[in-house]
Amino acid sequence: MSNKVLEQLMEAVLNGDDDLTKELVSQGIEAGLAPTDIINAMSPGAREAGKRFSTGEYFLPELMMAGEAMNAGVQLLIPHMTGDASPKSIGKVVIGSVEGDVHDIGKNIISALLRADGFEVIDLGIDVTPDAFVTAVKKEQPNILGLGSYMSTTLRGIEETMDLLVKESLRDKVKVLMGGVAVFPQYVQRIGGDGFAEDAEGAVKEARRLLGGE
Numbered sequence: 001m002s003n004k005v006l007e008q009l010m011e012a013v014l015n016g017d018d019d020l021t022k023e024l025v026s027q028g029i030e031a032g033l034a035p036t037d038i039i040n041a042m043s044p045g046a047r048e049a050g051k052r053f054s055t056g057e058y059f060l061p062e063l064m065m066a067g068e069a070m071n072a073g074v075q076l077l078i079p080h081m082t083g084d085a086s087p088k089s090i091g092k093v094v095i096g097s098v099e100g101d102v103h104d105i106g107k108n109i110i111s112a113l114l115r116a117d118g119f120e121v122i123d124l125g126i127d128v129t130p131d132a133f134v135t136a137v138k139k140e141q142p143n144i145l146g147l148g149s150y151m152s153t154t155l156r157g158i159e160e161t162m163d164l165l166v167k168e169s170l171r172d173k174v175k176v177l178m179g180g181v182a183v184f185p186q187y188v189q190r191i192g193g194d195g196f197a198e199d200a201e202g203a204v205k206e207a208r209r210l211l212g213g214e
């Protein structure tokens with residue numbers, strides 16, 4: 001039964017059917033599937049919607065509906081990503097989607113999984129300016145700064161944030177973890193980031209690695 005749920009989930013997200021997505025996610029939770037497996041089943045639906053949008057087969061309303069369906073499923077899953085609920089924080093992360101970028105479903109998943117893993121997460125939300133990231137780094141003194149960029153046009157936000165960190169003499173005080181569909185390992189290396197992950201489980205592993213490397 002569970003495999004069938006996972007197969008149907010991709011289609012439900014792609015079709016922007018949020019009721020069916022929520023129903024299938026609930027069935028998956030009841031069947032004892034891991035939240036990350038359920039997310040991994042929904043993500044190809046969102047990716048395919050993006051592909052169809054770029055080829056002109058989907059228009060903005062369909063893109064929005066796919067995003068809403070994915071988000072509805074993720075919101076149901078977040079309370080189930082609680083980990084061992086240990087009150088002790090293993091490290092602090094400030095995270096946000098960069099300036100000009102309102103995509104946040106992936107970032108929200110990462111924030112939830114990092115919290116579940118014992119990190120204290122300060123989520124600055126979407127469309128976060130370099131100034132706002134740097135102000136938060138000064139105030140919160142996190143171990144890790146997470147920058148999410150989901151469009152080629154918003155990669156500039158990552159670069160400007162890195163430049164401002166250097167200018168404010170903060171670059172060696174925080175590890176910078178980067179991700180989102182517009183970001184690639186070679187890019188991260190080129191602009192001097194400390195870590196990259198292409199999915200949420202990878203992000204938790206990278207965050208732990210960066211903590212250990214301090």
Ligand code: B12
Nearest residue numbers: 050054067102103104105106146148151152179180199200
């Ligand atoms: C849903 C969606 C939307 C929704 C967003 C809803 C929301 N609340 O986020 C809406 C409809 C609002 C939207 C709007 C737009 N979108 Co849009 N959108 C998508 C879509 C289909 C799916 C994104 C998603 O949620 N995926 C599911 C999540 C789980 O995956 P994810 O984001 O990749 O996150 C995973 C990893 O990347 C990683 N990760 C994510 N964040 C981070 C952060 C860190 C620190 C780390 C380590 C890892 C990490 O872990 C996550 C979990 O596995 C993508 C297609 C795609 N391939 O991504 C297009 C896409 C990103 N959008 C695109 C575009 C063009 C737009 C618009 C400009 C459309 C328009 N004409 O208005 C606007 C821009 C708005 C803006 N200013 O930001 C393009 C970008 C192309 C480009 N230039 O690079 C894409 C790629 C579609 C395409 N192929 O054309 N969009």
